[in-house]
Amino acid sequence: MTPKELSEKARQLVAEGALLLDVRTPDEFRQGHPEPARNIPVQELQQRLAEVGPPGTKVVVYCASGGRSAMAAGLLRRSGYPDVFDLKSVSYW
Template structure:
């Protein structure tokens, strides 16, 4: 596994698979970033709040694709979710993920 895959996950290959499994999109950017534009139907939980709001995500009972601006915060969020037994992948940055979902 390469360094980038270790840091960011292999989201390129897994996004379509996760969408097919009914995954929810989790936007982990700040409130102002989210208000400035987000992917339709995405759930917004800033990465700084995710630890305290993990049960909200667990209650969804669905796989999760995290995203942020560049992929760094979403990588942290996906890692945290996985450590709490949530099936999650890092979708990367919003622009990249939008292209993968198109």
């Protein structure tokens, strides 16, 4: 998908109720993020899954460039969240 297509799909999913999840560090998050985003650093995600919502919650995940979001998407899927969309980079929002 192109960055434009990723952006359109992510925005559509969030508009439909998906959680927008920023898996960058708190410092990166404070430097700027999309308004509806929730910050749970990828290193803490396993311990903070309850904050994502019940298994089955739709999630759009992103980070700075796509590496951490890919790790987070895999972890979420293995943890019972089948509807995970990896936006990759916050810049695509």
